[in-house]
Each structure stands twice: as structure tokens, then as C-alpha cells.
Amino acid sequence: METNLIFHRNFAGMEKQLQRYRFPVFPQDVDGKQHLRMVALESCILNTAGLAAAENGFGSVDMINEGVTWVLSRLAIEMRSLPEQYTDMYIETWVEDYGRLLTTRNFTVYDHEDRPIGHACSLWALMDMKTRRPVNLQTHPDLQRFANGVPSPIAKPDKIGAVQGEPKAEHRVSYSDIDFNGHTNSMKYVEWMLDAYPIERLYERRIRRFELNYQHEALHGEQVRICWEDSEGQTAFAVQSADGKDFCRARIVWGNAWE
Amino acid sequence: METNLIFHRNFAGMEKQLQRYRFPVFPQDVDGKQHLRMVALESCILNTAGLAAAENGFGSVDMINEGVTWVLSRLAIEMRSLPEQYTDMYIETWVEDYGRLLTTRNFTVYDHEDRPIGHACSLWALMDMKTRRPVNLQTHPDLQRFANGVPSPIAKPDKIGAVQGEPKAEHRVSYSDIDFNGHTNSMKYVEWMLDAYPIERLYERRIRRFELNYQHEALHGEQVRICWEDSEGQTAFAVQSADGKDFCRARIVWGNAWE
Numbered sequence A, B: 001m002e003t004n005l006i007f008h009r010n011f012a013g014m015e016k017q018l019q020r021y022r023f024p025v026f027p028q029d030v031d032g033k034q035h036l037r038m039v040a041l042e043s044c045i046l047n048t049a050g051l052a053a054a055e056n057g058f059g060s061v062d063m064i065n066e067g068v069t070w071v072l073s074r075l076a077i078e079m080r081s082l083p084e085q086y087t088d089m090y091i092e093t094w095v096e097d098y099g100r101l102l103t104t105r106n107f108t109v110y111d112h113e114d115r116p117i118g119h120a121c122s123l124w125a126l127m128d129m130k131t132r133r134p135v136n137l138q139t140h141p142d143l144q145r146f147a148n149g150v151p152s153p154i155a156k157p158d159k160i161g162a163v164q165g166e167p168k169a170e171h172r173v174s175y176s177d178i179d180f181n182g183h184t185n186s187m188k189y190v191e192w193m194l195d196a197y198p199i200e201r202l203y204e205r206r207i208r209r210f211e212l213n214y215q216h217e218a219l220h221g222e223q224v225r226i227c228w229e230d231s232e233g234q235t236a237f238a239v240q241s242a243d244g245k246d247f248c249r250a251r252i253v254w255g256n257a258w259e
Helices: A038-055 A060-065 A186-195 A199-203 B038-055 B060-065 B186-195 B199-203
Strands: A004-011 A014-024 A068-079 A088-098 A103-110 A116-128 A169-172 A205-214 A223-231 A234-240 A246-256 B004-011 B014-024 B068-079 B088-098 B103-110 B116-128 B169-172 B205-214 B223-231 B234-240 B246-256
Touching (some): A014 A038, A038 A060, A038 A068, A038 A088, A038 A205, A060 A068, A169 A186, A186 A205, A186 A223, A186 A234, A186 A246, B014 B038, B038 B060, B038 B068, B038 B088, B038 B103, B038 B116, B038 B186, B038 B205, B169 B186, B186 B205, B186 B223, B186 B234, B186 B246, B199 B205
Antiparallel strands (some): A014 A088, A068 A116, A068 A205, A088 A103, A103 A116, A169 A223, A223 A234, B004 B014, B068 B116, B068 B205, B088 B103, B103 B116, B169 B223, B205 B246, B223 B234, B234 B246
16 A cells, blocks of 8 residues: 655664654544544554554564464553644654563654654554463564664553443444454444543543553454543543453543643 | 545546545455445545545535535445455546536546446535525536536436334444534444344345435434345345434345455
8 A cells, every 4th residue: 555654763863764654534533523533543553553563574464374463452642733634644653662571662643744743652462363372572583673662752551440330331342343353443442432421521621641451352242331430630431341341441631622 | 635636537438537536445444354344435435525526616614614515315336346455445536417406426446456346426415504405506507517427337326215124223323423513424324224234144245236315314412223124135224213214224235245
């Protein structure tokens, strides 16, 4: 696809190679206040990760051939402003490091005039498809050559605690939630969470920081429950199974409304 | 945005100007069988219409300034094959004609090797935003210069009859369903319909022809019901209000599974 540019940027005096992708913002990507939807932004960030990994030779298709698969564990996003409908945004990405169980991939989002407008930081595990257990990334030394050590300007995504309170909504996992690999699309949990939250509280504030923890996967046909709990300047969300197991947790740190 | 190409094609010996747009197919655009989702395809078709109209000076923003708005009335789509994940598709569009109440906009879909793989035909009305009544398009002679008279190779979308039978599912219109203009996104009705239909019947056949009639708009917070009814080689769908008014009807003509 005609999406990629190889790019170089200077980090602390060192020239580093990045991968850069263009995403147009279409009307369906913005909400009723004409602000980019978190789901649309997450979708572009995850597509960036997928395209970049594939070009480096360790995309999902390559890894499945090796019997392993990338699993998104945590994600944090902070935006200072949002790209507007009918403009292009650009996302640059690089791999920061490989730990034993998690690798860190960072992102910077640029608007159509190439101004940096936000950042994201993601943590990924590599899962053995047979045992369903995480793989020690140190046993894949070929991955290391893509790690450039450059940290994200934003804090890494943190562990989110359990959410208290009664479920606010339910959803049955359906055809449109299921991915090419038969799994529930990561973005869909976010869609269910935000749809369960009062729309006027989404419209009257902006999301200053968004954090996600992915824990278990909801399956097709499963009835999931969505919980949320407001606290001072924050809201915590969980998507749960009928017996209270968390599939996904999220935390929003709220800011004032977009100007 | 960097999406547009002006293109010329020969129709029956006449050189006609078309507008052409590129759309990458990302993982979230395909279903569990790796086939392009009808919702993703409709989204690209409607974005093509929106971009082309805007470049011609009668996009939704221009029209709202004149106190009128384009309303999609009917849509028909027929695909011979589908573009694959991580490839680009191209959609070309032109305005065929302007009647008194409806204008016809046609589309041809090309795969990444520029092979024509499908067609779409859409009918649009122009609605007065104050009276909520359709406008006589003959009172907008400025529109006429974009009509080139070239028909679509597929039949125009037909009127779809009422659907019999009990509702199969319900949905509450939520944050993620609402467009930049506060209206329910046209694609969402299709998502609700297909999500209410048995997934295995979607997976075991292909959609040979897809027809949509948009009748009324569902509002935020509204609880809608989804009905469908199978008949010989076809399925009819309706999204209805609690008191049985149809918001949207659709008909699928089924073909054998994709190879």
C-alpha cells in the first residue's frame, strides 16, 4: 500500500530511523462534536504498528508462520490537539526496547502541517499459539536490531485496578466485532466502553490521557458487561464477562473541553 | 487530503471526466473470513461521494451554508471480487443525472491492479434543513453541469418492501453511531443488520447484490429493533422504531461463497 515513508529524526543528538504513515480523517472518524474519536485514533495507531512490524519482517502474518502472535497488552495515548475531519494525520513509530516478556513501541502523531500533536506508547507480548503462553523475547535476538532505545515523551501505560460498581450496559460480541483472525478487534472494547458512558460527559471534556490494559479476549456470541466509575478528574472502565472476569480495563484522565 | 486523482475514461466513444480516490484496506475492514466488510465498502463509497461533491463545490459543508443538506435515499452495490487486506482499492465516481427530486451518482471499484471489481449506484435527495422537505433539484441549475449521462452497469437501487416477522435484535443508538452533524451514521444501520444475522450464513455465502433504502433517521438514545427475513436466495432486513416505523431497509441477493 502507498502509506509508508522512511523518516529520520534527531533524538538527543543521534540520527534515528523511524517509520511514518499517513491516515486521512474521514467524517466517520469524528464524533458529534467533530473531534477525532478515540476508537479511530487507536485504529490508526494499531495499523501503524502492524504496517511497521510487517515492513521489518515481523508482522502478524510472518509471526503466525512461526507459531507465535503479537498480543497488545497495554496502550497509553495523550493528545494535545486533534487532527480535523478531511485532513491527513501522520503517525511515526519506533521500537524502544525488548524486555523478557514485553516490547515497547512508541508513536508520535503529527497534524497535516507536520506539527506534533500527541504521543502513544504500547506494550506487546509475543504469545505461543499452541500453549497460549507468552514467549521469552530474548529467545528472538533477531528482533533486537529494531530497538533504538528512544523513550516516549509520555509515561508508559500503567496497570489499571479493578472497577467497582454495577454494570452500566451489555453487549453481545457480533460479526462486526470479529477480526480477520477470528478474534475480537481491540478497538471494539473501547467502543463499547465509550458507548456505555453518558454522551454529554464525553462532549463537555477532552480526553487528556487514555490508558488501556488488555487482559482476556471476549469470544463471538459472548454477552459482555461494561462498567465504569467516575472519580476526581478520571474515569475507570472495565469490560467483563458474565462471571466478572475482566477482558479489558481503561482509564481516562479528563481535561477541559477542546477549544 | 492526498486522496484524489482526476481521471478520464472512454464511455461509448466519449471521453468523460471522473474523480478517483484511493482507499487502503486495513485489518479492521475485513471480517473473520478475511473478506471486505459491507460496512467498510459502503464507508469508502460514501467517502468517495463526499470528497467528489466537495471538490465540485457542492459538498455537505457548502450545502449546509445554503440551508440544504444531501440525504442518501438508496444505494445498490454489486462486487465480482473483493480487494484484499493490506492492498489499496480505487473508487471512481461520476454524477449520471439530476431528476426533480433525486440525483444519481455512480461508482466503479478497482482493485490494486486497476481491475474493475464492482459497481455501485446511489440516489440522493437535497433536503431543506428548515422545512425538512426535499428540494426541487431543477431549481439548482448549477448542479446540472456535473451530470454526464453515463449510466451504471448495474440496476438502480429498487424500492424494498416491508419485512415480515419478529425483531431478531435490539440496539440503543449510542455515541459511536453519531456523526459530525449529530445524525446517525448511514453505515451503522448496515452494521446493526448484519450483526443481527447468523454469522455462519454470512460466512458461507457472498453478497452478490446489496440494496439499501434509507427512510427515517434514528436519533441518539433511541432503542431500535432489527428484523430480517430469508427467502429464496435473498434476505430482507429492516431497522425499525419501537412503534414499527422503518428507519432503513436492505436486501441482500446471495451468491456462492467467495473462492
